[in-house]
Every structure is written in structure tokens, then in C-alpha cells.
Amino acid sequence: MDPDTAVADAATLGHRLRHFRTRRGLTLDELGAAAGVAPSQLSLIENGKREPRVTLLTTLARELGVTLADLLSAEPPDERSALELELTRIQRGPLYSSLGLPAVKPTKGTPTETLEALVGLHRELARRATEAIATPEEARRANTELRERMRAQNNYMPEIEQLAEERVRASGHVRGALTHREVSVMAEQLGFELIYAGDLPRSTRSITDLANGRIYLPPASIPGGHGLRSMALQAMAHRLLGHQRPDSYADFLRQRLEINYYAACCLMPREAAVAFLQQAKRDKDIAVEDFRDAFGVTHEAAALRLTNLATSHLDMTLHFLRVGDDGALYKGYENDDLPLPTDVTGSIEGQIVCRKWGARSAFTHTNRTTELYQYTDTPAGTYWCATQTGSTAEGGFSITVGVPFDQAKWFRGRETTARAESRCPDESCCKRPAADLSGRWAGRAWPSARLHAHILSPLPSGSFPGVDDTEVYAFLEAHSAS
Incomplete structure (x- = not known):
């Protein structure tokens, strides 16, 4: 068992034990005497510092009038316990440790409102940390590492190739270009409906509504609408590849590369694409x-x-x-x-x-x-x-x-x-001017540089960099009733 998971389980067990004991109106001494265990040992268990044997837990459950499953449940017994457990877990994490602040230990006298405020502050701190803007150096380093990794594997990802081949075959596709209809079938097989909306937020290419099984795309009539197949396939890829909310800019870049790769595999399936290229090679006539x-x-x-x-x-x-x-x-x-x-x-x-x-x-x-x-x-x-x-x-x-x-x-x-x-x-x-031109014009010219806007633009922030969450949630709310 993972050490952090073990600590969390012991802490939850301790809170549930204390909850059922106080609900029964028993002191540590009274429960200890009934179960044949020292009160000090019970205190350690309730504070999450000791994991009892199952035989002892069975005895404690009997004395408290609950089932063993009640004691072992992973759910906090009440809202206050949930706050105490979350605060304890947060303070054990690397983000809080990096602040160099002392841990706050909740007591019976700690107001619930104080716990809510502390947990709320930590949640916001964690949210801002995960949405921090990546520095240009971090972004360039992440790009370089990803490019070198792909170079080492010859830009080839066999697992994604195989997954795409299976999904394309399941859509009924046989030959030629993958059609919009076949892409819609692939979405339906995953439990999604493709919907074309003219009011997508400007910061998004598509939005997946996980709650209602919808993938929103730009209108099919927009110029270059053939790219909608790729957008839809990329949205599906996030689900098929088991992506979670990216926890870093490097993770975001990796996910983007993987969904683009998956879409390309579907639009140009490996078996058909390789056959086409191998024939072109035999004919000495490969052409992009x-x-x-x-x-x-x-x-x-x-x-x-x-x-x-x-x-x-x-x-x-x-x-x-x-x-x-x-x-x-x-x-x-x-x-x-x-x-x-x-x-x-x-x-x-x-x-x-x-x-x-x-x-x-x-x-x-x-x-x-x-x-x-x-x-x-x-x-x-x-x-x-x-x-x-x-x-x-x-x-x-x-x-x-x-x-x-x-x-x-x-x-x-x-x-x-x-x-x-x-x-x-x-x-x-090609970067150094010719000597005769340099001699003629050096010091005699003052060009006005065209500044590229992206040079001064900060890297996009957010869990999904560059996406405006406010616009996305407002869009989903407006369309959820339709």
C-alpha cells in the first residue's frame, strides 16, 4: 500500500472510531474496558497513529453497535471530520511544506468556521499553483525534451497506432478518406454526440461536456471545415488515452502531442497509409x-x-x-x-x-x-x-x-x-552582410523593427493553458438546457 494512502486510511478510521464512540456516549476508558484494550492504545488509533488488527476492530464494532464495514469505510463520518482530514492531508503535502509554516492541529475547541477558512485558503493556494504561468524557459525546455523523446523513438507511438486502428475499424471504415459520418459513429461508440455550435468561446477549438456526453465543435460551414474531423478525433482521444487534468505545462504539451497523433492515425490509418507509401516507394514516386x-x-x-x-x-x-x-x-x-x-x-x-x-x-x-x-x-x-x-x-x-x-x-x-x-x-x-555592403551602409541606416506580438505575450495560464474557464462554463450552462 502507498504510504500516503495508508496514513489517510488510518486517519479516516480514527475519525470514524471517535465518531461512533462519542455517539454511543462512551469514554476511552469505558470502551477500552469493554473491548479489553488500554485507553492509551485506543487514543493512538483515534489519532491515526496506529493501525489495529482486524480482530480488535471486530470487537470494537460490536461494542459500538456498528458493523465492521461501518468502521472501515473510506468516507469521513461527518462534515467536520472531512475538513480535519483534508487539512491534515494538505499540511503533509509538498506545497505546504515549502512554505516553512508550522502545522495547525485541530482540537475540539477549533471552530468549524476556522477549519473551513483554512481548508479554503489551501485549496485556493493549490489551484493557483497548478494554474501558474509557465516561464518561457520552462516552456522551451518542455518542448525540447518532448522533441528529443520523440526523436529517440523515431516519432512513432505504436500503442496509439494500434488503438486508432481498432477504433477506425470499429466505425465500419474500409478505404479512402475517413468520412464525417464515420467520425460521428466513432463518437457515438464512446457515448458522445457531436454538436456544431456557432458560439464556442474564442479560446477553445472544441469543448467536451462529460456530464451530458456532448462534443461541441465549430459550425461545419466554416472555411476549412474538413479540419472538424481532426478536432472531433482529438476530443475523443483525451478520453480514450485516459488523460487527466494536466498538472504541468510539460504534461499539457505531451497530451496535445498524443491527441494530435491519435487524430492523424485515424485520418491516415497505419495499414492503409503504409500500403500507400510502400507502393509509392516501389514506384520511386513518394510525394507528400x-x-x-x-x-x-x-x-x-x-x-x-x-x-x-x-x-x-x-x-x-x-x-x-x-x-x-x-x-x-x-x-x-x-x-x-x-x-x-x-x-x-x-x-x-x-x-x-x-x-x-x-x-x-x-x-x-x-x-x-x-x-x-x-x-x-x-x-x-x-x-x-x-x-x-x-x-x-x-x-x-x-x-x-x-x-x-x-x-x-x-x-x-x-x-x-x-x-x-x-x-x-x-x-x-547568410547571416553576416557582405563586406562591401557592410562598409557602405554600416552606421547609415536606422530600420524600424516589426515587433512580433508573441514575443511580449505571457505564456497562457490555466489548467488548460490559454482556455478561459469563465467562458467555457458559461457556454456549457447555456447549452445544457438544450
């Missing part, structure tokens, strides 16, 4: 755009899914990049030793990638409707890559999938003659 179209997903989703399957099922290493039109790396994965830019902590998020890489040179092309191909010589070797550009309200971005030179033979676009040389992280590659 074909993979995307075959399963009706976004280019980024298809590219990320390829990173899940390529090493474990196609026997190849690769890299994935999402880069903004400002050159900043917003998402990245590699197990092919591509030298991604990092800061001193090892984090890649927000770092500027080399101007020579296809992920950035693609922005200079006028024709961006199809994938652009390029070979790049780097200090770590030569890499081939395919890049697709896109845009959002926040600006342009590129999605890149690349492989080492000897793996390019399996991909469409390997015949490209586009080639570049990157010497980064050597600053003379």
Missing part, C-alpha cells in the same frame, strides 16, 4: 501531395504523418520543417542529422533557418502551387527536400519534408537541378 490527396487531409498533416511512418515502415530517416516567411522555425523534427538551428538551451522554436534551405528559398518562387524540390549541401552532408508554401492570416509559411541524398531516389522530384550550399551555423553563410 499524393499522400495528402489520397486521405483528404492538409499538406502539413500528411507531411507529419510521413514522419511517423517513414523510419519504422519505410526504413528511411528524414526531417520535417514548418517555417514562417520571416525565416523562423515554428515546428521541426529530424532523425537524419540535419543541423537544425538551436539556442543555448537546445530549443529550435523561433530560431532562424538558413536562407539557402528550400524551406526559405521556396518563398522566392512565383509558382507556389506545387511542391518545389532542391538539393542542399550542408556541413552534415547533402539533403534533398520538397517544399510546399501556404498562407494564413498571420502570414506565409512553408512545409518541408527532406531526406539524406541517398534516400532521394525514392521521391518524386529527385531529378531537380536546383542546388544550394549552406554553411550555417557559420555566420558568413
